[in-house]
Amino acid sequence: MGSYIETLEELERSNLICLALLLLFCFLFFGLPLLYGVPSGFDMITDIRFATALRDGLSSGHLFPGWANDNFGFGSVGIRFYPPIAMYTLAFADMVVGDWFGALWLNLLFWMVLGSAGMYFFVKEWGGPLQGLLAGVTYAIVPQHLNEIFQFFLYAEFAAWGITPFCFLFVTRICRNGTWKDVVLFSISYSLLILTHIPTTIIISFCLPVYVLIVLDWRNFKPIAVRLAGAIGLTLAATSFRLVTLAGEYNLLAHNNEKYANGFFEYAEWLFPNVLAIRNHFLYVLTSWLFDLSIVMTVCLTIPAIIWLAKTYDTKSESIWRIQAAAVATTWFAFFMLSRPSQFIWDRLAFLQKIQFPWRWLSVLAMCAVLAFSLAVPRLLAVFKNRERFVVYPALALIVTIILFNITQIIIPSAPIPKAEFVKVEKKIAEEPMFEGWWPIWAKYEAFDNAERVTSGDRSITITKWESEVREFSVAKGDSMSLRIATFYYPYWKATLNGQPAEVSRDENGVITVPVQAETTKVRLYFEEPVINRLASYVSLTAWILLLFVIGAGLVEIGRTGRTRNTLSTTGPA
Numbered sequence: 001m002g003s004y005i006e007t008l009e010e011l012e013r014s015n016l017i018c019l020a021l022l023l024l025f026c027f028l029f030f031g032l033p034l035l036y037g038v039p040s041g042f043d044m045i046t047d048i049r050f051a052t053a054l055r056d057g058l059s060s061g062h063l064f065p066g067w068a069n070d071n072f073g074f075g076s077v078g079i080r081f082y083p084p085i086a087m088y089t090l091a092f093a094d095m096v097v098g099d100w101f102g103a104l105w106l107n108l109l110f111w112m113v114l115g116s117a118g119m120y121f122f123v124k125e126w127g128g129p130l131q132g133l134l135a136g137v138t139y140a141i142v143p144q145h146l147n148e149i150f151q152f153f154l155y156a157e158f159a160a161w162g163i164t165p166f167c168f169l170f171v172t173r174i175c176r177n178g179t180w181k182d183v184v185l186f187s188i189s190y191s192l193l194i195l196t197h198i199p200t201t202i203i204i205s206f207c208l209p210v211y212v213l214i215v216l217d218w219r220n221f222k223p224i225a226v227r228l229a230g231a232i233g234l235t236l237a238a239t240s241f242r243l244v245t246l247a248g249e250y251n252l253l254a255h256n257n258e259k260y261a262n263g264f265f266e267y268a269e270w271l272f273p274n275v276l277a278i279r280n281h282f283l284y285v286l287t288s289w290l291f292d293l294s295i296v297m298t299v300c301l302t303i304p305a306i307i308w309l310a311k312t313y314d315t316k317s318e319s320i321w322r323i324q325a326a327a328v329a330t331t332w333f334a335f336f337m338l339s340r341p342s343q344f345i346w347d348r349l350a351f352l353q354k355i356q357f358p359w360r361w362l363s364v365l366a367m368c369a370v371l372a373f374s375l376a377v378p379r380l381l382a383v384f385k386n387r388e389r390f391v392v393y394p395a396l397a398l399i400v401t402i403i404l405f406n407i408t409q410i411i412i413p414s415a416p417i418p419k420a421e422f423v424k425v426e427k428k429i430a431e432e433p434m435f436e437g438w439w440p441i442w443a444k445y446e447a448f449d450n451a452e453r454v455t456s457g458d459r460s461i462t463i464t465k466w467e468s469e470v471r472e473f474s475v476a477k478g479d480s481m482s483l484r485i486a487t488f489y490y491p492y493w494k495a496t497l498n499g500q501p502a503e504v505s506r507d508e509n510g511v512i513t514v515p516v517q518a519e520t521t522k523v524r525l526y527f528e529e530p531v532i533n534r535l536a537s538y539v540s541l542t543a544w545i546l547l548l549f550v551i552g553a554g555l556v557e558i559g560r561t562g563r564t565r566n567t568l569s570t571t572g573p574a
Contacts, residue, residue: 014129022116022136030140031109033150037416038104041153045428046078046435047090048100053079055091056468064241064537066492067527069468071434072451074488074511078438080245081253085196086111086159101422108149111162116140118165119367123374125169126320135374138301138399139165142370143294144362146406150414151290157360160197164367167193167204168211174227175216176319183227184550187234191547194239198246199355200363203334207364210333214326217319237543244536252490255437265356267346272339272358290409291359295338297402298366302331304380304395305372311383320375327372334365443488443510455484469527477520485512485525496524 038044049070057065064084068076079087089110093103116136124132139145148158170178170186194201216224236243250256261267264284269277272295274288305328315321336342338358346352373395380391417425433448453471454461459478465471471485482505487493489506495514496502498521505513514523529537 015124018120018124018129018133018136019117022120022133022140023113025137026109026113026116026140030112030146031105033411034105034108034416037418038101038108038422039150039153039414040417042435043155044104044153045425045432046438047087047155048425048429049434050079050082050084050087051090051094051103052429053468054084054087055095058091058095060467062469065468066529067469067490068434071439071488072448073453073486074433074443074447075468076434076438076488077249077253077440077490078434080249081255082438083156083195083197083242085192086156089159090155099419099422100426101417101419104155107155108158111159112140112145113162115145115162115165118162118169119370119374122165122169122172123371126323127375127378131374131378134377135370138374139367139370141399141402141406142298142362142366143402143406143410144291144298144359144366146410147290147294150410151287156197157200157363160193160200161363161367163189163193163196164200164204164363167208168367168371171208171212171228171231172215172323174231175212175224177217177220177224178227180227180230181550181554183231184234184547186231187238188547188551190231190235191238194235195242199360202352202355203337203361203364206337207330207334207368211326211330211368214329215322234543234547237539238547239540240536240543241533241540244533248532252441253437254439254441254443256441257437260437261353261356267353267356267358268343270357270359271343271346272335274359276340293405293409295335295359295362295365297398297405298362298369299331299335300398301369301373302328304391305376308376308380308383312379320379324372324375327368327375331365331368331372334361334368337361338365440488440490440510442506444508447486447488447509447511450484451486453486455486457481471523471525473523475516475521475523477518480515480517482513482515483523485514487512487525490527492527492529494526494528497521 049068053065053068053070056069057063066080068079070076086107090103090107093106094100097103097106116139119139120132120136122132123135145158145161148154148161166189167186170182170189173182174186193204212228259265270291271277272292274291275285277288279285279288305324309321309324309328312321316325337345338361342358346358377391377395381388384391433445436443436445453463453466454473454475456475457479459481460476461473462476463471463473466473471487475483484507488510489504489512493504493512494501495504497514497516502514502523504525507513512525514525516523
């Protein structure tokens with residue numbers, strides 16, 4: 001018993017050392033450059049707007065506000081559709097540090113460390129701490145992982161990279177005869193992914209069946225299938241409050257417009273090889289080369305695994321062989337889906353086209369390629385005894401090439417905004433409207449020509465409350481008319497006149513209008529969620545309580561086990 005305890009303690013020390021080294025690497029290679037300036041990007045402004053709306057909602061007691069009071073007060077509905085997790089972490093960080101530069105820096109480093117730690121735990125479980133460390137470092141330097149921030153600032157997608165390894169870790173455990181705790185952990189991970197980035201969720205939903213079919217222990221198919229079905233059911237329940245909104249209201253969102261599926265957003269223009277597409281701007285030509293080189297280098301990470309699989313084919317029934325095979329197969333499936341031969345699939349699946357950019361499949365491709373690389377290289381050294389240089393030199397050359405590519409083509413050419421100049425970003429947020437893709441579909445720019453809160457002709461207005469989801473005011477006597485209220489129309493806006501329900505409609509610019517009679521009138525305009533949305537919220541709340549209860553019970557059990565082990569270590573060998 002004593003030697004067993006010593007082994008556990010040594011393993012814990014190894015984990016702590018490796019995780020500390022991983023944190024240091026992420027800070028030096030990723031966090032340190034960001035201290036000199038956060039890369040600029042169009043989406044960064046939108047991300048801060050979403051985080052601001054959620055922060056304001058929290059301060060007024062709304063955990064999930066249904067309406068954002070931006071756009072000079074006319075509002076927008078992006079927060080109803082955009083997954084909230086990454087925006088909440090950004091909002092919380094801003095509430096703690098008090099400025100958006102610091103909040104962004106903390107969040108970017110957090111999501112990078114989380115993803116690298118996820119790869120560490122995944123690979124360590126099937127290899128060892130050093131292999132886990134190799135996986136965490138490699139995942140941090142995969143070109144597209146850095147591209148997400150330094151070149152394009154796709155914050156929510158970058159956050160999804162931090163969650164993806166955990167989804168594959170826990171589904172692997174389930175498929176290799178894991179327990180119901182693994183089901184709960186997978187459900188939590190997959191739910192967080194859905195609530196972080198929808199395109200990445202769609203991509204992983206395509207890739208997981210490929211991965212699962214290979215890694216699955218078919219001798220225990222029935223219990224594993226039950227656990228997988230249970231995990232999917234829990235995930236759907238936990239995210240139903242958001243899925244119901246997406247399914248029922250997406251056609252009301254301006255982002256559903258055809259113009260966001262053409263031109264620059266046309267999926268067929270971004271299939272590998274990207275350099276074959278005709279570009280009108282030199283910047284897009286450079287971007288095409290950047291993507292293609294990133295894809296090629298990432299796919300090359302699977303070469304050691306392919307060699308190892310071929311050399312050890314007679315052991316294909318073993319867990320590690322299946323995991324390697326699943327990782328390689330999923331990598332190449334993702335590569336196929338982002339390449340031109342897959343265009344016939346894109347052409348026939350309208351919902352797949354909503355992803356817009358096929359290179360987004362790099363999220364899964366990179367994770368599985370890193371998994372395959374990290375597990376294969378140490379095992380190849382054992383296969384090629386006395387010829388280790390044939391393994392080490394090419395692997396090291398590939399890693400060095402990737403690092404040099406990252407520094408020279410991704411990090412250095414980025415356009416960072418120093419903290420001292422970040423006030424310009426905040427000024428831009430205050431002076432410019434929200435990106436029109438997040439408006440209701442009927443809203444128009446011309447609405448901003450009249451910013452008066454209530455347009456009532458000669459009748460005087462007394463405003464008593466003007467909050468994000470409630471507007472209250474009184475209208476003096478006068479001619480019957482339709483009031484124009486400086487808020488974009490949405491079907492969930494309701495109105496009462498002197499306590500009686502009233503019709504809410506919109507003008508030619510998508511702004512709310514409410515008809516009033518000649519007498520003095522108290523108007524109350526309020527945003528009310530439909531019954532199905534409220535029911536879905538209760539379902540999600542119940543699911544999360546169940547999931548967190550199981551996790552809490554597991555942590556208590558771990559604590560008891562730890563105390564027992566410490567007691568045994570102090571009393572000596574049994």
